[in-house]
Amino acid sequence: MQKTNEDSPIVGILLGDASGCGPEVIAKLAAAGTLTETCRPILIGDARVFAKAQTYAGVTVPTAIIAAPAEARWEDGSLPVLDLKNLDPATFALGEVSADCGRAVGETLTTAIKLALANQIDGILYAPIHKQALYLGGFTFESEEALFASLMETEHHGEINILGNLWTTRVTSHIPLKDVSDALTQDRIEQTIAFGHDVLTQAGFDAPRLGVAALNPHAGENGKCGREEIDVIAPAVEAAAARGIDVRGPLPADTAFTRAFSGEFDMVVTLYHDQGQIALKTKNFSEGVTVAGGFPVPICTPAHGTAFDKAGTGTVNTRATENALGVCCRMSAVRRNKTKGHQGQ
Numbered sequence: 001m002q003k004t005n006e007d008s009p010i011v012g013i014l015l016g017d018a019s020g021c022g023p024e025v026i027a028k029l030a031a032a033g034t035l036t037e038t039c040r041p042i043l044i045g046d047a048r049v050f051a052k053a054q055t056y057a058g059v060t061v062p063t064a065i066i067a068a069p070a071e072a073r074w075e076d077g078s079l080p081v082l083d084l085k086n087l088d089p090a091t092f093a094l095g096e097v098s099a100d101c102g103r104a105v106g107e108t109l110t111t112a113i114k115l116a117l118a119n120q121i122d123g124i125l126y127a128p129i130h131k132q133a134l135y136l137g138g139f140t141f142e143s144e145e146a147l148f149a150s151l152m153e154t155e156h157h158g159e160i161n162i163l164g165n166l167w168t169t170r171v172t173s174h175i176p177l178k179d180v181s182d183a184l185t186q187d188r189i190e191q192t193i194a195f196g197h198d199v200l201t202q203a204g205f206d207a208p209r210l211g212v213a214a215l216n217p218h219a220g221e222n223g224k225c226g227r228e229e230i231d232v233i234a235p236a237v238e239a240a241a242a243r244g245i246d247v248r249g250p251l252p253a254d255t256a257f258t259r260a261f262s263g264e265f266d267m268v269v270t271l272y273h274d275q276g277q278i279a280l281k282t283k284n285f286s287e288g289v290t291v292a293g294g295f296p297v298p299i300c301t302p303a304h305g306t307a308f309d310k311a312g313t314g315t316v317n318t319r320a321t322e323n324a325l326g327v328c329c330r331m332s333a334v335r336r337n338k339t340k341g342h343q344g345q
Helices: 022-032 047-057 099-117 131-136 144-152 177-183 186-202 217-223 228-242 253-261 273-283 319-343
Strands: 010-014 040-045 063-066 079-083 123-126 158-163 166-170 209-213 246-251 267-270 289-293 299-302
Touching: 010 099, 010 319, 022 040, 022 047, 022 319, 040 047, 040 099, 047 063, 047 079, 099 123, 099 131, 099 144, 123 319, 131 144, 144 289, 158 186, 158 273, 166 186, 166 273, 186 209, 186 228, 186 267, 186 289, 186 319, 209 228, 209 253, 217 228, 217 246, 228 246, 246 253, 253 267, 253 273, 267 273, 289 319, 299 319
Parallel strands: 010 040, 010 123, 040 079, 063 079, 123 299, 166 267, 209 246, 209 267
Antiparallel strands: 158 166, 158 289, 289 299
């Protein structure tokens, strides 16, 4: 492990669902020194799971057990581990949905969020989890994001998807396509634009540039192919621009991402789930990042799942988790500097 700078953010590193690929991915990154390149990492979870993961990954990582983040030291190259002692590797099988693993995931996420809210860590990176396991483990939320919202009492939040330098968010998400048009309102679109702008600012963008996708082919062809662009989307974009947000649209959806990937925008606001996801996953499925946006704490994860079929083989690509770490460290550094600024006032 490489040594860290005392000004770099402290990031809680979570192993994810222990029956999946997450623990061995984190072990690989720790052994390669990647975790300490841009942050001061603290592993939060069960030390026994991490020890087992090192055998799967074929690596050895020096660790130091701590009782609280304040005890963490990185000078000797050891990875500080806040050992929750909440998951015995003998109680579950790799590659299978496990209530025990889901319970441990929920407990670990809860611990990390509480530490972040207390400013003991600056951000959270968690390896892939399994939503069904989380539910079976007693955390009966629709998703981990709903768990975050409950813990942080946050009403307005949403998922951000990132590939490379391009960020995306969406106005509607898990609803049938036939219901999308009725769900689009000027207020809802304007709120999503503002939400995207705020998240980019939280990530350190000085002047975020946003593009908003159209709903209909050719952006509605001036009303010949649908009026949503005229009646709802354009007024929302104009209202957001009047508030000082650098935003353009509605953009024909079949070219919006071509322009975005060329660097014209920092974020594309899409109108429904697959409008953005198809573009990102076609471009590169294995390197995407997901951010839980709208929360006071940076929370990032790789966009891929638990890869049950590869768990224990040591063969899972680490690139998406590396990318998620980079985003998390960037956002955590902004939060840390802002917190220090408030404390100095």
